[in-house]
Amino acid sequence: MIALLMRDLKLALRAGGGFGLGLAFFLIVTVLVPFSVGPQSALLGKIAPGVLWLGALLACLLSLDRLLALDWEDGSLDLLATAPLPLESTVTIKALAHWLTTGLPLVLAAPVLGVLLNLPGPGYLWLVVSLLLGTPALSVIGTFGAALTVGLKRGGLLLSLLVLPLYVPTLIFGAEVARRGAEGFAVQMPLLMLAGISAASIALLPFASAAVLRVNLR
Amino acid sequence: MSLKVTDLSIARGGVPVLEGVAFTLADGCALILRGPNGIGKTTLLRTVAGLQPPLKGAIEGAEDRIAYAAHADGLKPTLTVAENLTFWASVFGARGIDAALAAYQLEPLKDRHAGNLSAGQKRRLGLARMLVTGRPVWVMDEPTVSLDKEAVAMFADAVRGHLANGGSALIATHIDLGLDAEVLDVGPHKAKPAALDDFDGDFL
Amino acid sequence: MSFWEYANPKKFLTTTEKAMPFLWVTSGVLLVTGLVWGFFFTPDDYRQGSTVKIIYLHVPAALMAINIWFMMLVTSLVWIVRRHHVSALAARAAAPIGVVMTVIALVTGAIWGQPMWGTWWEWDPRLTSFLVLFLFYLGYMALWEAIDNPDTAADLTAILCLVGSVFAVLSRYAVNFWNQGLHQGASIMRAGAVTGTDTEEKVSNIFFAPLMVCIVGFVLLFIALVFYRTGTEIRARRIKALLVRERVEGAG
Numbered sequence: 001m002i003a004l005l006m007r008d009l010k011l012a013l014r015a016g017g018g019f020g021l022g023l024a025f026f027l028i029v030t031v032l033v034p035f036s037v038g039p040q041s042a043l044l045g046k047i048a049p050g051v052l053w054l055g056a057l058l059a060c061l062l063s064l065d066r067l068l069a070l071d072w073e074d075g076s077l078d079l080l081a082t083a084p085l086p087l088e089s090t091v092t093i094k095a096l097a098h099w100l101t102t103g104l105p106l107v108l109a110a111p112v113l114g115v116l117l118n119l120p121g122p123g124y125l126w127l128v129v130s131l132l133l134g135t136p137a138l139s140v141i142g143t144f145g146a147a148l149t150v151g152l153k154r155g156g157l158l159l160s161l162l163v164l165p166l167y168v169p170t171l172i173f174g175a176e177v178a179r180r181g182a183e184g185f186a187v188q189m190p191l192l193m194l195a196g197i198s199a200a201s202i203a204l205l206p207f208a209s210a211a212v213l214r215v216n217l218r
Numbered sequence: 219m220s221l222k223v224t225d226l227s228i229a230r231g232g233v234p235v236l237e238g239v240a241f242t243l244a245d246g247c248a249l250i251l252r253g254p255n256g257i258g259k260t261t262l263l264r265t266v267a268g269l270q271p272p273l274k275g276a277i278e279g280a281e282d283r284i285a286y287a288a289h290a291d292g293l294k295p296t297l298t299v300a301e302n303l304t305f306w307a308s309v310f311g312a313r314g315i316d317a318a319l320a321a322y323q324l325e326p327l328k329d330r331h332a333g334n335l336s337a338g339q340k341r342r343l344g345l346a347r348m349l350v351t352g353r354p355v356w357v358m359d360e361p362t363v364s365l366d367k368e369a370v371a372m373f374a375d376a377v378r379g380h381l382a383n384g385g386s387a388l389i390a391t392h393i394d395l396g397l398d399a400e401v402l403d404v405g406p407h408k409a410k411p412a413a414l415d416d417f418d419g420d421f422l
Numbered sequence: 423m424s425f426w427e428y429a430n431p432k433k434f435l436t437t438t439e440k441a442m443p444f445l446w447v448t449s450g451v452l453l454v455t456g457l458v459w460g461f462f463f464t465p466d467d468y469r470q471g472s473t474v475k476i477i478y479l480h481v482p483a484a485l486m487a488i489n490i491w492f493m494m495l496v497t498s499l500v501w502i503v504r505r506h507h508v509s510a511l512a513a514r515a516a517a518p519i520g521v522v523m524t525v526i527a528l529v530t531g532a533i534w535g536q537p538m539w540g541t542w543w544e545w546d547p548r549l550t551s552f553l554v555l556f557l558f559y560l561g562y563m564a565l566w567e568a569i570d571n572p573d574t575a576a577d578l579t580a581i582l583c584l585v586g587s588v589f590a591v592l593s594r595y596a597v598n599f600w601n602q603g604l605h606q607g608a609s610i611m612r613a614g615a616v617t618g619t620d621t622e623e624k625v626s627n628i629f630f631a632p633l634m635v636c637i638v639g640f641v642l643l644f645i646a647l648v649f650y651r652t653g654t655e656i657r658a659r660r661i662k663a664l665l666v667r668e669r670v671e672g673a674g
Contacts, residue, residue, distance in 0.1 A: 003308035007297070014296040075290025079347075082267050082286045083309045144585065148578055152568055161564050162582065165557040166589045172596040190599070197592065208585050215577040218270030232571050233666050409670070 008097035022059040022102045029055040030113040041118040048117035049178035056106045064142040065156040072150045087210040095143040103135030126181020134174035137198040141166045147209040151216045220244040226275035230261045234409040248399035251390040259390040285353035291344030295333025307350035318349035337364040356387040429506035431656045438649040445646035452639030460632035476534045482640035483526035490520035498580035510576035515651035521559040550597045
């Protein structure tokens with residue numbers, strides 16, 4: 001398992017691995033927001049938590065179509081399916097690698113981008129906490145979507161269509177935590193819901209992803 | 219423990235291709251699959267490897283004993299030869315890769331990126347992967363594609379060594395490897411139209 | 423005789439073909455009765471005026487939008503557990519009907535909302551939930567369309583339906599939480615009008631009877647459409663199977 005994780009991280013970091021693309025996308029989207037809504041700092045500060053959450057979510061989505069498709073194309077997935085590692089573990093490791101290379105950098109970058117959008121002071125902590133709790137769910141749900149569309153030639157667009165509705169609850173609770181945090185309200189309730197969604201997704205979705213992958217491999 | 223296949227029917231893309239396939243592959247033996255293109259040899263191998271369920275029939279002695287080599291080698295172009303091999307070795311439970319590198323004369327290429335290898339060299343690396351799995355049953359689909367004469371000899375030697383160690387091999391190939399192996403022609407097992415009834419019969 | 427016998431495509435076709443004329447006629451009669459009764463023979467609501475009459479389309483469509491997804495969930499489960507082709511095809515056949523029902527619910531909701539709330543669209547939890555449901559339907563149908571092999575498509579969409587159902591319910595709660603709904607009062611009144619628990623119970627009852635007729639009409643119309651569309655899917659599969667057989671016979 002560790003071997004698979006290390007390989008995926010290595011692949012992401014080497015040339016052409018796409019590491020940093022999601023981060024760059026996140027930066028660009030954030031920079032474009034003031035251009036489209038205007039430079040008033042009060043307005044930007046108000047929408048900052050939501051914009052940052054949406055930007056992080058789209059940046060996560062961006063790299064999903066490579067998550068399993070590359071291993072599918074070069075035959076690794078067939079070989080992994082016949083390896084001693086259960087497919088459930090394989091997809092979990094894949095999701096973990098995706099989170100480490102995409103989700104975690106986004107979490108770390110979010111406060112910096114918060115400065116650009118004039119995020120109010122108390123918001124930083126809750127923005128980071130909510131992203132830290134929410135991005136693993138985004139990776140796991142995304143892996144499910146990637147497993148559904150892995151055999152398809154033009155799977156990228158379909159992948160977005162399938163995954164985005166599944167992202168709705170995570171986005172709502174995650175952005176709610178960040179927004180309430182920024183406005184100084186109690187965050188306990190949405191925070192618990194967000195943590196619950198993440199925990200349940202991580203625990204249960206790998207079984208669905210593995211089942212779907214088995215269907216696609218046959 | 220031998221690999222035993224009885225009365226196997228398989229489908230590709232929802233259409234039955236082979237039926238009534240049966241063979242026993244004892245330890246230390248090799249079986250060569252023959253048959254025209256498109257008859258379903260790849261599908262048969264994938265079924266034996268457990269990647270797809272059979273329509274009918276049983277496969278015994280395959281569970282956790284099979285190493286499968288497909289058309290694609292599962293190599294990552296940005297990893298070196300040694301890294302590619304080490305990865306598969308540790309997935310299958312950490313064995314040394316030196317013997318495998320030696321068997322296919324890959325030591326000089328050890329630190330090259332797999333993306334810079336020629337097709338034949340990639341294939342050799344893909345075949346070397348079989349040696350690090352430690353699995354007793356090799357299931358191989360056209361393993362000699364893009365190999366030159368010397369490389370084919372290396373492959374035949376590797377298979378012979380594997381068989382001598384009590385392993386077995388199921389190989390779909392058209393060339394003569396000079397192995398002491400049985401040959402199974404799957405041509406006569408081509409699914410008859412009636413086999414469709416097992417599959418889509420409800421609709422007919 | 424077991425219920426599962428109807429899972430045989432041929433048995434399904436012969437049985438549904440017998441039921442079809444009855445279903446078409448009954449649903450047609452009920453819908454015409456319910457709508458005419460509702461539109462022309464019930465009084466205007468004392469607060470909402472004649473706009474309230476859109477409930478005869480809005481409420482049945484909204485109910486069907488949810489129940490059709492639920493039916494797809496059940497048939498998907500049956501496919502996963504028992505692998506009856508008819509079940510998977512019925513789920514496939516139901517999805518476009520569900521989408522149409524969702525759109526009807528959304529559009530009539532907007533038309534109703536315009537005079538009531540003064541806006542075509544309000545991010546009310548109910549409306550938002552239906553929008554999300556609409557997206558789930560779209561994804562489900564797109565996945566069916568994208569995959570060639572019918573059994574692979576059936577397996578994948580069935581699992582998507584299962585996972586999607588969980589997330590759809592989660593979304594419903596999330597949306598409720600996200601916007602407690604300035605217009606909750608209107609929603610309750612709508613709910614009250616359906617169940618007859620409104621304070622204006624007499625008025626509600628007048629609306630209630632034709633509404634029930636409409637709902638039953640919608641349900642029967644849906645059953646007829648699903649039977650019809652499933653029959654079409656079965657025939658398409660049959661043609662495919664026959665073509666394959668012909669090809670195999672020709673080759674061999």
